[in-house]
Amino acid sequence: MKSLVFSIALAGLVAGPGFAGKAFVSNERGNTITVIDTDSWEVITEFFGGNRPRGITVSPDGTKLYVCASDDNILRVFDTETYEELPSLPSGPDPELFVIEPAGKRLYIANEDDNLVTVTDTETRTILAEVPVGVEPEGMGISPDAKFVVNTSETTNMAHFISTEDYQIKHNVLVDQRPRYAQYTKDGTRLFVTSEIGGTVTVMDIAEDGTPSVVGKIGFEVPGVLPEWLQPVGAKVTADGARLFVALGPANRVAVVDAQSLEVLDYILVGQRVWQLDFTPDGKYLLTTNGNSNDITVIDVAAEKAVRSVQVGQQPWGVVTID
Amino acid sequence: MRNCLTPLFAALIWCVSAISAAAVEVKAAVLRVDYQTLLPISRYDLRPDDLGFAGAVLADEDNGTTGGFLGHTYETAHIAAPPEQADAALDQILADGVRLVVVLANAEDLLRLTDKAAEAGALVFNATAPDTALRDGECRGNLLHIAPSRAMNADAVAQFAVWKKWGDWFLIAGSNPADVALAEAFRRAAVKFGAEIVEDRTFEDTGGSRRTDSGHVLVQRQLPLDTQDADDHDVVIAADETDYFARYLSYHIWTPRPVMGAGGLRPVAFHGAHEAWGATQFQTRFEELAGRYVRPEDYNTWLALRVVGEAVTRANTAEPDGVRDYVLSEEFGLAAFKGQKVTFRDWNGQLRQPILLYDGSITVSVSPQEGFLHQTSPLDTMGLDRPESGCTAFE
Numbered sequence: 001m002k003s004l005v006f007s008i009a010l011a012g013l014v015a016g017p018g019f020a021g022k023a024f025v026s027n028e029r030g031n032t033i034t035v036i037d038t039d040s041w042e043v044i045t046e047f048f049g050g051n052r053p054r055g056i057t058v059s060p061d062g063t064k065l066y067v068c069a070s071d072d073n074i075l076r077v078f079d080t081e082t083y084e085e086l087p088s089l090p091s092g093p094d095p096e097l098f099v100i101e102p103a104g105k106r107l108y109i110a111n112e113d114d115n116l117v118t119v120t121d122t123e124t125r126t127i128l129a130e131v132p133v134g135v136e137p138e139g140m141g142i143s144p145d146a147k148f149v150v151n152t153s154e155t156t157n158m159a160h161f162i163s164t165e166d167y168q169i170k171h172n173v174l175v176d177q178r179p180r181y182a183q184y185t186k187d188g189t190r191l192f193v194t195s196e197i198g199g200t201v202t203v204m205d206i207a208e209d210g211t212p213s214v215v216g217k218i219g220f221e222v223p224g225v226l227p228e229w230l231q232p233v234g235a236k237v238t239a240d241g242a243r244l245f246v247a248l249g250p251a252n253r254v255a256v257v258d259a260q261s262l263e264v265l266d267y268i269l270v271g272q273r274v275w276q277l278d279f280t281p282d283g284k285y286l287l288t289t290n291g292n293s294n295d296i297t298v299i300d301v302a303a304e305k306a307v308r309s310v311q312v313g314q315q316p317w318g319v320v321t322i323d
Numbered sequence: 324m325r326n327c328l329t330p331l332f333a334a335l336i337w338c339v340s341a342i343s344a345a346a347v348e349v350k351a352a353v354l355r356v357d358y359q360t361l362l363p364i365s366r367y368d369l370r371p372d373d374l375g376f377a378g379a380v381l382a383d384e385d386n387g388t389t390g391g392f393l394g395h396t397y398e399t400a401h402i403a404a405p406p407e408q409a410d411a412a413l414d415q416i417l418a419d420g421v422r423l424v425v426v427l428a429n430a431e432d433l434l435r436l437t438d439k440a441a442e443a444g445a446l447v448f449n450a451t452a453p454d455t456a457l458r459d460g461e462c463r464g465n466l467l468h469i470a471p472s473r474a475m476n477a478d479a480v481a482q483f484a485v486w487k488k489w490g491d492w493f494l495i496a497g498s499n500p501a502d503v504a505l506a507e508a509f510r511r512a513a514v515k516f517g518a519e520i521v522e523d524r525t526f527e528d529t530g531g532s533r534r535t536d537s538g539h540v541l542v543q544r545q546l547p548l549d550t551q552d553a554d555d556h557d558v559v560i561a562a563d564e565t566d567y568f569a570r571y572l573s574y575h576i577w578t579p580r581p582v583m584g585a586g587g588l589r590p591v592a593f594h595g596a597h598e599a600w601g602a603t604q605f606q607t608r609f610e611e612l613a614g615r616y617v618r619p620e621d622y623n624t625w626l627a628l629r630v631v632g633e634a635v636t637r638a639n640t641a642e643p644d645g646v647r648d649y650v651l652s653e654e655f656g657l658a659a660f661k662g663q664k665v666t667f668r669d670w671n672g673q674l675r676q677p678i679l680l681y682d683g684s685i686t687v688s689v690s691p692q693e694g695f696l697h698q699t700s701p702l703d704t705m706g707l708d709r710p711e712s713g714c715t716a717f718e
Contacts, residue, residue: 094604112604115388135388136604154601155658156389157636172392174636178601178658197658226701228663 021280022080023287023321024065025296026053027313033067034312035083038280038321041298041310047083050076054317055097059122060104062322066122068095068109075107075120080322090127092118097181097318099140099149101164108149108162110137117151117162129167133160141182141191148210152179152193159193159202161212173212175202180233181276185241185259192244192259194232201232201246203262216262218246225251234276238301239283245299247274247288254288254297256304268306270297276318289316349386349423349641351631352400352416353379353450353624354436356409356428364533364570375427375450376401377613378621382628384612386635395635399628406432410439417443422643425469425627427620430454430461437466446643448627451620453564455508458671458707462714465643467650467672469592469623469630473508473564475706476590479678479690480560480583481512482704486692489557493522493580495550495572496562502528506562509584516695520560522553526568533567546575553578561585583680590690591681593622593660599686602660626659626674633657651717662689668703671714675702 020039026049027034033049033056036042050069057066058080065078068091075089075098091098092111095118100107106128109118117137119129134156141150142164149162152175159182161171176198183192184206191204191212200219204212220230231249237259238244244257253267254274271290279286279301286299295309296316355375363369371377379399386397400421404412409428413436416424422445426433430452437447447466449457455474457466471479484492492513496506513520526549550559550572559576561584563569569586581587595606595616609617609625630650635641638649649655651672656664661677668675680688691701703709 094607112601113607134392135385135608136601154604155385156392157658158389158392160392169392177656177664197664198656199664228700 021282021321021323023278023280023296023319024056024058024080025289025312025316026056026067026318028052028054028291028315028317030314032313033065033078033083034316036296036310036312038285041308043310043312045083046313047078049078050074055095056318056320057098057100058320058322059100060102064122065320066098066100066107068098070094070096075109087125089120089122089125090118091120092116092127092130097138097140099142101142101146102144103146106164108140108142108151110140110151112136112138112154115153117149119167131162131167131169133162133169134158139179139181139193141184143184143206143210144186144188150182150184150191150193152182154178154180157195159191159204159212161210170210171212173202173204173214176200176217181235183235183237183244185237186239187241190237190241190259192235192237194235194246196231196233196249199227199230199232201235201244201257218257218262218264220246220248220251220255220264220267222251222253222267225253233274234288236277236279236286238279243301243304245277245286247277249273249275252290254286254299266304268299268304270299270306271295271309275316278319278321280321281323287319287321289319291315291317346394346396347390347635347639347641349390349395349397349631349635350399350419350421351397351423351425351628352402352419352421353425353427354409354412354416355401355403356406356426356432357403358406358429361533361567363566368566371613371615371618373613374618375425375620375624376403377609377615378617378623378625379425379628380612381609381621382625382632384608385625386628386632389632389636393636397628397632409436413439417445422446423631423641423646424448425450425624427451427624430457433457433466434461434463437463441465444643446647448630450623450627454504455707458673458712458714460713462671462712462716464672464716465647467627467630467647467667467674469627469674470619471590471592471676471678472673472706473505474511475673475678477505477508477512478515478705479590479680480588481509481516481518482690482692482695483588483680483688484558484560484583485516485518486694487558489581490518491521491554491556491558492518493550493553493556493559494520494524494562495559495569496523496525497565497567497569497585498525498528499565501564502562505564505585509560509562521556524553526563528565528567542571542575546571547577550575551577556580558583559587561587588680588682588687590678592619592676592678593617594619594679594681594686596684597660597679597681597686599689600660600662605660626657626665629657629659630674663702666700668709670709670717671707671712672717673706675700677702678705
């Protein structure tokens with residue numbers, strides 16, 4: 001409690017435009033959002049984020065924070081400066097992960113319970129479409145040209161490519177067991193899909209028209225760690241497309257992969273049950289949420305080393321950063 | 324650092340995707356043999372009419388959603404029969420051209436039905452029989468076990484007790500054959516994991532109904548007497564597969580000790596409150612269609628049919644031999660809401676799987692426990708390992 005009071009005091013000091021960047025961490029068990037200053041790595045504040053906050057993202061202009069409040073069956077919206085709660089958005093039941101299109105208007109939300117991807121308009125706060133997908137939709141990725149949204153379904157074990165024009169599925173690609181996350185490279189030519197139980201990352205090359213073709217699969221191996229604990233979950237690619245970082249869940253490591261040759265170069269030891277990842281906007285740091293050690297690890301991207309950890313709320317799940 | 328960038332893999336995936344034009348119709352059946360049994364101790368354990376079948380309905384839905392993208396359809400028949408009509412029911416299933424059959428029956432009936440199915444080239448999935456012998460000398464090459472064996476269940480409990488450093492056990496066994504077999508599994512588990520049975524007693528089944536109005540009055544007086552004067556022990560292990568006394572043990576034993584096994588903390592394949600590893604979605608899907616909580620029999624039936632669905636999706640076959648070969652191969656692995664993929668032991672057809680330890684309301688722990696190591700898979704620390712099994716039907 002003491003630290004919370006201190007954090008609030010600190011928030012008063014650093015809040016205001018033009019200051020350093022921030023990271024927002026959703027704490028699944030604590031029902032809070034932790035705000036971290038990405039220069040000093042100090043916790044600025046922690047505020048109520050809805051019941052069971054998981055997926056977390058920001059509007060393209062960085063002013064609005066969107067949080068999947070899974071147990072509330074809505075998307076909670078917060079002001080990224082004042083942390084004031086804004087009117088919620090409809091999400092469909094049990095929202096877990098989502099992506100926002102670069103224009104900021106449409107959010108694509110995976111509804112695990114209903115085998116649906118819900119498309120929500122952030123301006124009119126209405127549902128635009130519901131797209132039937134495989135069983136237990138989870139991971140959501142969007143192509144940089146915003147023409148395709150990729151949803152992964154955990155029990156069907158497919159990546160579904162949904163056209164953002166007509167909301168129809170154009171391609172289905174089988175991947176390994178329990179796919180969790182889909183991540184395009186910035187130039188949109190490659191897509192990575194992590195499979196938690198399969199223990200692999202499926203790699204697809206993406207043609208001009210968005211058609212995927214599987215070109216490889218990345219496996220992981222760490223001496224002294226049981227293969228069944230190498231469970232790929234979150235993944236991010238550097239802006240230059242050179243490196244892929246993969247959170248390996250209960251293996252407590254982030255894998256560093258050459259995103260071109262697909263060779264695994266290194267494993268960075270982080271906190272326990274590492275789940276989701278996000279870069280700082282300048283690409284210098286990669287933040288990892290560590291659900292069982294209640295902290296985030298800060299990785300220096302160029303050095304490919306963990307440089308520090310920051311204590312957050314209970315069971316951190318997702319992370320997003322702003323300038 | 325393993326790294327498999329191969330054109331072969333790409334070719335494989337596209338083979339599978341490309342088959343969407345070639346439709347596969349998958350026909351399966353669930354045969355449940357209904358025995359005359361006494362009502363359970365707890366009303367919560369009353370058998371629902373759709374036991375097992377509800378799992379099959381969910382499996383058809385789950386498989387069908389995936390199949391919808393690939394051109395595969397799934398249709399599973401549900402047949403309940405008394406023991407004397409079980410053979411005729413299987414004959415009808417086979418006559419209908421079905422060659423993938425999930426059976427919920429006791430070991431004796433299961434073996435006879437499995438042998439009959441073998442004559443027609445059909446593959447059988449065991450969804451309930453826990454008899455370790457079926458994974459040992461009595462195994463069959465066309466019989467895959469989804470249900471955990473007694474040995475796996477006993478080992479799951481034993482590992483937890485040893486992890487807790489509860490090394491001295493007071494074993495209380497029932498007197499029916501299934502209880503005796505479970506007690507033997509606990510004795511083997513004690514030796515396997517270094518626990519000691521300091522007191523070994525039998526609680527005779529004298530028949531009669533299992534619960535009566537205000538029967539707790541007598542239970543409260545009798546059980547302490549039955550359990551007094553035992554050697555110092557850390558935990559009571561109850562071997563009561565027929566469910567007539569173990570549920571009464573907690574709070575009524577002479578020495579206050581935790582109870583595990585058939586009462587207190589029980590090993591189960593699944594239960595209706597299990598939420599870890601995404602299981603919440605399974606629970607909500609199941610409850611929506613069945614209007615009740617899931618039972619292990621439902622989960623096992625669902626899992627058997629999901630195994631079939633996985634083989635159809637990945638290997639593009641619904642033929643019994645094709646399914647069997649694929650699921651026994653290294654290629655096979657299935658997510659089953661237990662935190663790691665489930666696979667089959669290629670020496671006796673048993674599904675490798677974590678076992679949930681359940682206190683009647685939550686998942687207390689999951690075995691295998693930390694620190695129990697194995698050269699192949701920690702899951703093989705539970706049940707008959709390759710060198711222990713006398714099964715030769717899979718060689």
